[in-house]
Every structure is written in C-alpha cells, then in structure tokens.
Amino acid sequence: MVKLMDEAIYKILIVDDEASFRTSLKGALKKDYTVAEARNSEKAIQQVKENPPDVVLLDISMPGGSGLETLQKIREIDDYIAVIMVTAHGEAKNVVQAINQGAVDYLTKPIDMDELEIAIGKALERLHYKQEIAALRKALSKEYNIDNLIGKSPEFLQALSMAKRVARSPDANVYIGGESGVGKELFARAIHFNSPRVASPFVAVNCAAINKEVVESELFGYKRGAFTGAHTKGKKGFFEEAHSGTLLLDEVADLPLDVQAKLLRILEEKEFYAVGDSQPKKADVRVIAATNQPLEQLIEKGQFRQDLYFRLATIAINIPPLRERKEDIPLLVTYCLEIFNKKYGKKFQKVLPKAEEILLNHPWKGNVRELKNAIERVTLLEDSTEVKPDHLDFLTPTTPSPAPTKHDPGKETQDFPPSEIPSSGICLDDVIKKIITTAYTQTSKNQVQTAKLLGITRNTLLYRLKKYGIR
Incomplete structure (x- = not known):
C-alpha cells in the first residue's frame, strides 16, 4: 500500500494481549491518529489485510502467536507498513531478531509517551521515503517500458523481442552490440526496469572512461589501507553498489585483459574480492555488457577473452544502425x-x-x-x-546537387572570373548580385543547395537575398 504524505490522518494499529495497555495507548494517540486495536496475532493479520495501517505497535510476546511471527506475516502482506516492536525488559535477543526481520524501532514497557511520539514520527518519515522511492521506481518503469522503444523495422523488432524475453529472467547475462548512439543503454535500462530486479539498483559504468590504473578498485572496491592514497574507510565498487540489481558495463571492450580475467571469475563463481581484501563478497548481480566495437575481431587479435565473451553473451542483442x-x-x-x-x-x-x-x-x-x-x-x-x-540546412546533404548548366569550359575560364578589371571599373555589388541570382535560379531557388553552391551558410545567403532584393 502506498499513500501520499499529505493524505488524511495516519492509521496506527496497536497489537497487544493486555486490554488496559491498548486502551491507554489509544487514548494517548487518538487525537492525532486513527487508532485500531487487535488483541492477538490472528486479529492483527486480519486487520492488516482488510484495512492496512501505516504503523503497527506490536507486542513482541503474545499468546497464540509470537510478535516475531506476526512481524514476518505483516511484512509478507505489505512491506510498506512500519512496525515498532513493544517489549518488556530482558528480551534483548528477540529485539535484535525483530530489527533484523524488518522492524523499524522498538519501545520498552512501560512506554514513555515522548519516546513513542518520536518513534512514530521516525517511522512515518521512513514510510515517506519508501513511498518516494516506490513512486520514482514506478515512473522509471513507465519511462523505460520496453514497449516505449520505438521502431517497426524487422531488425529492430527482433532486438526488441529478445529484450522482452530476457527481461523476464533475473540472472541471464546479456551482451548488447551496436554502433554508438543506437540506444544500447536504453535497451539495458528497459531490460532492468522490466525484470524481477526492478526494485534494486541499476548501475551504469562507462569502462572507457575509467583510468586503467584504477579500474579494478572502481569495479570491485578496496579495503582500508589497500594502497597509498586509499580512503581510510575503504570504498564500495560498482559490483557492490549494484548488489541484487543490474550492472551495465558499457564499452566493455576497453577493460584490460587482467581485469577481464577477474570479471570472468565473478560471472562463474558469483563472488569477488575487493582490492586488498582476502575475504570474498557475494556478487548477486545481473551483468549487461555493451560495446560499439566488433568483439569477434578483438578476440582474434587477442585483445578480448573469448571465454569472457561466451559468458557475457548468454543472450546477445544486436541493435542495427539507423541507416539500415x-x-x-x-x-x-x-x-x-x-x-x-x-x-x-x-x-x-x-x-x-x-x-x-x-x-x-x-x-x-x-x-x-x-x-x-x-x-x-x-x-x-x-x-x-x-x-x-x-x-x-545544418545537415550535410546526401543527395547530389543539381547538375550545372552546360557551358564552354574555355569560355568559363575566360569570363569567370575575369582576368582583369575594365579600366572603367565595376560595381562589386552588381557582380555579387548576379552570381547569387544565377546560383539561386540554377538550384530552382533551393536555399540549402544555393548556399552550398556558393560556399556560404544559409544565414549569409538569406542576408544577401534580402540585401539585393532577390526573390
């Protein structure tokens, strides 16, 4: 369930087997919130399904179903509900487990009302952030819907069909080939935002833009003190940032061969090592690789690993250039x-x-x-x-210009330009006007081609046409 922050009063559900405790809390909260009660786990789950609350105050120890079990069921029904655990002294172990299961906070009986208000405020603020993220993801999913990719040519439709099919798989690696500007990253984003990994990050990396000396630490991260100048707290790499999501390695052909070998290991073993770290980290990432270079030729030249290509190209999508x-x-x-x-x-x-x-x-x-x-x-x-x-007119014309009128080459050499100026002089503006008029007539008054014929810009031509009254 997603609500907007400016909607009506928030609803709070109090779940506790003690009627006096529920009554006390309800009396304190009903002025600012809509408050509902449930005396056990079964009633709480029923209310969550029928009329979902924004916040649940959940007793961690109840007969007929523990608070931990109830917490798990609530999160399975609606992950947006913020659950605050209510506990007695001596239940620290259960509190830690509840936080690990997704509870946003805990309060200890007897409850301090100021602490309660602070906890509810933080829970609603967190809910607000989750709603914003959900709205953003929804907008991105709509923007990058695969059906929004535009084209009707058979080659494009074939690539589109392949993208739709691979999006349904959460794990298959994808290789996208095509010239610069054909939309490789757009295809990669569409695959991610229409896949089961949509709720996780999409991280795009331009491998060609990374300095080869630091490409390994950028991809895999590094441990504190791994090398001179390393950040004192270490650094996450792109693989860790994209955990459970999708990592686009654009211009993958630019990766050095030693890094290609480590990338191959990640794809095979699903784990990687940060620079300077001896403990492996899990790599739960779908990798989409893209390049505008012909990998087959690079493989023949020994500049790209063939085994890595086979791993990356579980599914290969080739986007044809626009001219085709x-x-x-x-x-x-x-x-x-x-x-x-x-x-x-x-x-x-x-x-x-x-x-x-x-x-x-x-x-x-x-x-x-x-x-x-x-x-x-x-x-x-x-x-x-x-x-x-x-x-x-700023586009370079690709159609041939009209053929020039037939003329005598010898006469053209003699008359244009003249070998000498008559002693009586000439009017330069008349000469320019005549040349422009001739070119304008020759091209059937096509301004683009006239400008090209005269070696000037269209703006300059328009100025001259207006100046000399040529229509």
Missing part, C-alpha cells in the same frame, strides 16, 4: 517532436515531404542520438508547425 532501418526514422522524428514540443512550448505537427526526404537520406553516423539532437535543434530554433527543408 530507415522506416524507423519517421516514427522517431514524431516521437522526438512530441517530447521537444512539450519541453520548449512549440507546436510542430508534421514534417514536410522534402524535409522527410532529407532526414531519410542523411547517413546518421551518430544514429538515434544524432537524430534526437537534430530534432531538438529544429524545435528549439524554429517557430512553425511544420518541419521544412530549410530547417535542416
């Missing part, structure tokens, strides 16, 4: 326009056919990342409801 799935481009453009319309308060509704042709013919060497940046630029800088060809 052009049918996905209009879908991605529409999606990006929706996103950036909201972000910048614009109203782009469609892409004109010639503009779409430019987008379809562009090589997109940066893949989806480049396309997204291009659409963001257009949305930010242009004020229109349509994406027009001249909005995309």
Whole structure:
C-alpha cells in the first residue's frame, strides 16, 4: 500500500494481549491518529489485510502467536507498513531478531509517551521515503517500458523481442552490440526496469572512461589501507553498489585483459574480492555488457577473452544502425517532436515531404542520438508547425546537387572570373548580385543547395537575398 504524505490522518494499529495497555495507548494517540486495536496475532493479520495501517505497535510476546511471527506475516502482506516492536525488559535477543526481520524501532514497557511520539514520527518519515522511492521506481518503469522503444523495422523488432524475453529472467547475462548512439543503454535500462530486479539498483559504468590504473578498485572496491592514497574507510565498487540489481558495463571492450580475467571469475563463481581484501563478497548481480566495437575481431587479435565473451553473451542483442532501418526514422522524428514540443512550448505537427526526404537520406553516423539532437535543434530554433527543408540546412546533404548548366569550359575560364578589371571599373555589388541570382535560379531557388553552391551558410545567403532584393 502506498499513500501520499499529505493524505488524511495516519492509521496506527496497536497489537497487544493486555486490554488496559491498548486502551491507554489509544487514548494517548487518538487525537492525532486513527487508532485500531487487535488483541492477538490472528486479529492483527486480519486487520492488516482488510484495512492496512501505516504503523503497527506490536507486542513482541503474545499468546497464540509470537510478535516475531506476526512481524514476518505483516511484512509478507505489505512491506510498506512500519512496525515498532513493544517489549518488556530482558528480551534483548528477540529485539535484535525483530530489527533484523524488518522492524523499524522498538519501545520498552512501560512506554514513555515522548519516546513513542518520536518513534512514530521516525517511522512515518521512513514510510515517506519508501513511498518516494516506490513512486520514482514506478515512473522509471513507465519511462523505460520496453514497449516505449520505438521502431517497426524487422531488425529492430527482433532486438526488441529478445529484450522482452530476457527481461523476464533475473540472472541471464546479456551482451548488447551496436554502433554508438543506437540506444544500447536504453535497451539495458528497459531490460532492468522490466525484470524481477526492478526494485534494486541499476548501475551504469562507462569502462572507457575509467583510468586503467584504477579500474579494478572502481569495479570491485578496496579495503582500508589497500594502497597509498586509499580512503581510510575503504570504498564500495560498482559490483557492490549494484548488489541484487543490474550492472551495465558499457564499452566493455576497453577493460584490460587482467581485469577481464577477474570479471570472468565473478560471472562463474558469483563472488569477488575487493582490492586488498582476502575475504570474498557475494556478487548477486545481473551483468549487461555493451560495446560499439566488433568483439569477434578483438578476440582474434587477442585483445578480448573469448571465454569472457561466451559468458557475457548468454543472450546477445544486436541493435542495427539507423541507416539500415530507415522506416524507423519517421516514427522517431514524431516521437522526438512530441517530447521537444512539450519541453520548449512549440507546436510542430508534421514534417514536410522534402524535409522527410532529407532526414531519410542523411547517413546518421551518430544514429538515434544524432537524430534526437537534430530534432531538438529544429524545435528549439524554429517557430512553425511544420518541419521544412530549410530547417535542416545544418545537415550535410546526401543527395547530389543539381547538375550545372552546360557551358564552354574555355569560355568559363575566360569570363569567370575575369582576368582583369575594365579600366572603367565595376560595381562589386552588381557582380555579387548576379552570381547569387544565377546560383539561386540554377538550384530552382533551393536555399540549402544555393548556399552550398556558393560556399556560404544559409544565414549569409538569406542576408544577401534580402540585401539585393532577390526573390
């Protein structure tokens, strides 16, 4: 059960076999909270199921079912309920066990009312944090829903189908290949947020960005005093930070061979050693590896371990480059326009056919990342409801420019540029105007191609057209 902090009065359930104790606590709390009572474990569990409380004050020793057993059942029903144990003197062992089982605090009879209020306040604050985290995870799960990955090409749909299937498994390692910008990390996040590990951390590591001298300590952590300059308290590595969750090793091909050997051992033995530590730590982590380099070629060159590749690629997903799935481009453009319309308060509704042709013919060497940046630029800088060809003049044209008009090479050499200026002089502006007019007519008044033909920017061309009154 998840409630918002600004909702009505919180509900507290008092579970104790002593009626006088329940009555006393209820009288003290009913002014600020909705209070319910249960005289034994059975009644408490019934109330938790039918009308879940926010906080339970639970007697640790009751006839007909101990408080520890009741605590376990409550947490199985609803992990968001904060349980505060109520104990008599001499029950320290049971208190420790209760805290280990998930109780948030304990109070000793006879209860001090100030301590009770403090304990309830802390329990509700902790509940608030848990609710915020749950809301964030829900939002992330929605954002990274696998069905939100956009594309309709057969190659993309095949990769998407594989991601859906592997997400159901909590442990299978995954290798994602593809050029830079195709969305490898997006696929990795979608797999995590649609897997049984969704409630645990997703940790993304760019292996290429880590200094090779410290990559081992960054991945596996280190013990206090492991080396000169080590933090006095030691440091958790990425594997420990991702415990019970997912670790994305992006650009895994950049890992040194000695670190590759240790990574292989982790995948096989499910444990690792922090630098300077002789005690192994458990590695309950799903590893997703990604790279834009051809691992098969690196294996042949001896730069990547073949046995590690086989371990990482339990499931292999290859995301094709955007230029090989052009049918996905209009879908991605529409999606990006929706996103950036909201972000910048614009109203782009469609892409004109010639503009779409430019987008379809562009090589997109940066893949989806480049396309997204291009659409963001257009949305930010242009004020229109349509994406027009001249909005995309910053993209390198990939279609051939119109063929120049037939001419006599010898005559062109003689007339343009002239070998000498007439003694009567010339008007430079007239010459420039004539050259621009010729180019503008030659390209059927296509501003992008005219600017390219003249070797100037479109903005400079627009300025010249206006200056010389060329229409």
